[in-house]
Amino acid sequence: SSAKPSSNHKNIKAPCKRFVLYYHDILFNGTDAANATSAAAANATLLGNFSFGQLVVFDDPMTKDNHLLSPPVARAQGFYFYDMKSTYNAWFAYTLIFNSSEHRGTINIMGADMMMEKTRDLSVVGGTGDFFLTRGIATFTTDTLQGFYYFRLKMDIKLYECY
Amino acid sequence: SSAKPSSNHKNIKAPCKRFVLYYHDILFNGTDAANATSAAAANATLLGNFSFGQLVVFDDPMTKDNHLLSPPVARAQGFYFYDMKSTYNAWFAYTLIFNSSEHRGTINIMGADMMMEKTRDLSVVGGTGDFFLTRGIATFTTDTLQGFYYFRLKMDIKLYECY
Amino acid sequence: SSAKPSSNHKNIKAPCKRFVLYYHDILFNGTDAANATSAAAANATLLGNFSFGQLVVFDDPMTKDNHLLSPPVARAQGFYFYDMKSTYNAWFAYTLIFNSSEHRGTINIMGADMMMEKTRDLSVVGGTGDFFLTRGIATFTTDTLQGFYYFRLKMDIKLYECY
Numbered sequence: 001s002s003a004k005p006s007s008n009h010k011n012i013k014a015p016c017k018r019f020v021l022y023y024h025d026i027l028f029n030g031t032d033a034a035n036a037t038s039a040a041a042a043n044a045t046l047l048g049n050f051s052f053g054q055l056v057v058f059d060d061p062m063t064k065d066n067h068l069l070s071p072p073v074a075r076a077q078g079f080y081f082y083d084m085k086s087t088y089n090a091w092f093a094y095t096l097i098f099n100s101s102e103h104r105g106t107i108n109i110m111g112a113d114m115m116m117e118k119t120r121d122l123s124v125v126g127g128t129g130d131f132f133l134t135r136g137i138a139t140f141t142t143d144t145l146q147g148f149y150y151f152r153l154k155m156d157i158k159l160y161e162c163y
Numbered sequence: 164s165s166a167k168p169s170s171n172h173k174n175i176k177a178p179c180k181r182f183v184l185y186y187h188d189i190l191f192n193g194t195d196a197a198n199a200t201s202a203a204a205a206n207a208t209l210l211g212n213f214s215f216g217q218l219v220v221f222d223d224p225m226t227k228d229n230h231l232l233s234p235p236v237a238r239a240q241g242f243y244f245y246d247m248k249s250t251y252n253a254w255f256a257y258t259l260i261f262n263s264s265e266h267r268g269t270i271n272i273m274g275a276d277m278m279m280e281k282t283r284d285l286s287v288v289g290g291t292g293d294f295f296l297t298r299g300i301a302t303f304t305t306d307t308l309q310g311f312y313y314f315r316l317k318m319d320i321k322l323y324e325c326y
Numbered sequence: 327s328s329a330k331p332s333s334n335h336k337n338i339k340a341p342c343k344r345f346v347l348y349y350h351d352i353l354f355n356g357t358d359a360a361n362a363t364s365a366a367a368a369n370a371t372l373l374g375n376f377s378f379g380q381l382v383v384f385d386d387p388m389t390k391d392n393h394l395l396s397p398p399v400a401r402a403q404g405f406y407f408y409d410m411k412s413t414y415n416a417w418f419a420y421t422l423i424f425n426s427s428e429h430r431g432t433i434n435i436m437g438a439d440m441m442m443e444k445t446r447d448l449s450v451v452g453g454t455g456d457f458f459l460t461r462g463i464a465t466f467t468t469d470t471l472q473g474f475y476y477f478r479l480k481m482d483i484k485l486y487e488c489y
Binding site: 178208209214216245246247248252254273274275284286287288299324 | 368385453
């Protein structure tokens, strides 16, 4: 059927709040505890060759530009796991934690990170503090991928419900 | 108290969008990588006899009828784990991914799958693309359960907020 | 910038529904299966000394007062994991399941449990049954922490969207 009454997007407005942040993930290699920001809680299974089932817990810095050593403006705490046998593909659930003079509160996000797509959208499903009950979209772009132990995502956070 | 002001459901309307899809999960048994669609990232603990703690990551096909080999109209990517010591019971979080001429976008779902109930409701907590910011209910029914390695759920997805 | 149009909270009203419940978590120690309500599905990694990566699946009783043996009014089913290398800090996703004459339905919650804060807010992202499509805030307070195997949280559940 060509009738798609729910997809005409007639009510979409501009975001009430928007910011772009960079997410830096340094996976623990067993010896770099001082620098690492994440670690594998479950190892990859034997299904395929793309880390299917590897589950990584993270506490990652979020910066305003794409420099790892820029001052973090938030933390991202949560997890991701790989979930395809034919390519790298991940699923995320996490909280952005803000605790500065600019913003105080949290934003909760979940969704699929289809790594082979140029951009992919996840759901902002809730928030607290300055982001009380917010909803919206977090658009991921891979900014860099350096082997198994460092990658950086650009996260374009668009909030459409603000209170 | 008998006062339940929040439960009279006075504002409930019919769904703005609804579809029924079948979820097929083929758990990797160690040798069937070609057919398997999921794998255990964490094994069952020793608490009880019902796989407590077993965590399964999946990339499962969704079909319009209950035939495993029907053409998938979406993928379900996410995880479930078993969480009761006295019976089989699970908890799910996942994304339905649509990428066809009919629908393009994602729907994010989480909640308890109380397997012993005939039907159980999970929450649609967000969406992207054609399903921008959607919310609703996903009602699960077990369609078949074949030993440890194949089960099929009917998912009746009712969206009450569409844009 | 001091302009924070999304944080003036001008639309915040009192909750349409609110209740305080206590969450009791008894982690399986390998021998107390009769009493345990949770178990570690993934063990701690070697990153730091605060159980980074330990992932615990739970089916915990919720009571109206802080006595472990009070009659449960709900179950909490889901998981948490520890995610900081410098202190204890956790992340939760779970479902509150009500099945009594007073309430029938579920409430889905996710967010960061910054254990070092006196109180911390998580997001209520959805609900079913009596709690159809609800949204709100779950405020955690640590009520007691007894070694590795028992802790109790006070959860102040405030629902701001009721149908």
